[in-house]
Amino acid sequence: MNSSSTVSAELGLRLVVPQQTVVPLVASLYYSKEDPYAIRIAFHVGLDEPVEWIFARELLAKGIEGREGLGDVVVWPSAVSAEGAADDVLNIELSSPFGQAHFEAPINEISDFLKRTHAIVPAGDETDFVDVEAELNDLIRKAQ
Template identity: 60%
Template sequence: MNSSGTTATAEFGLRLVVPDRASVPLVARLDYTAEDPYAIKVAFHVGEDEPVEWIFARELLTVGIVRPVGEGDIRVWPSKGSEERIVNIALSSPFGQAQFDAPMAPLAEFLHRTYEIVPAGEEKDFVDLDAEIAEHLCS
């Protein structure tokens, strides 16, 4: 896990849950930056191709390690595996659905580091609203 004053990055193993089959081990990379304080980018490395990337609300992952949260495209909930506490992440898109089991400890540690960079409730102080509006108006 890496972090600086404005960014945090982590890579850890997780499992793709495949019904009626053994789970498939994968690696996920999480990236957080104070420039986008509400979001965490997760890249799922699913093979030799480019990783599959999703953007998660930081709050969704934070709440999801404590209780079930989310509806629609992303749902997150805690559970206890046979040996460790895990976080379940279910994703849905027009291209299909996937469910992952991630170890809670490294996810919680990563989230803790993001809140050291941008404390809860202070996200708006890191967003340049005028620049965001200008970018969308000029696009």
């Protein structure tokens, strides 16, 4: 789904579980020019609510070209899936105090999603969509 200010997509991912077969699942990607630096991804893992992660759009874009990220989110491309099949995938590794997970996503679908986000907010133009004064006022209000 696209509007003039948002982009969303659903795609099939694979959860890579060591010493087991991969587990298919669905994820929803969401981007809004209201938060131009962020990509939201909701993993539908059979719980009442999806598990949502938010990370930098630039991280995802750079991860298509090569290993990118430190800490909680690391992404990298691969021409071979965890099952050994010739399959262009984007690996997404997430870490938190509660554990970590490794997903494989179809790189072409991620690339298409990113192209649609760049159509509404070109890379490098994100600051044009951030109301710095409103953000500062919000921080000050929360600090009081």
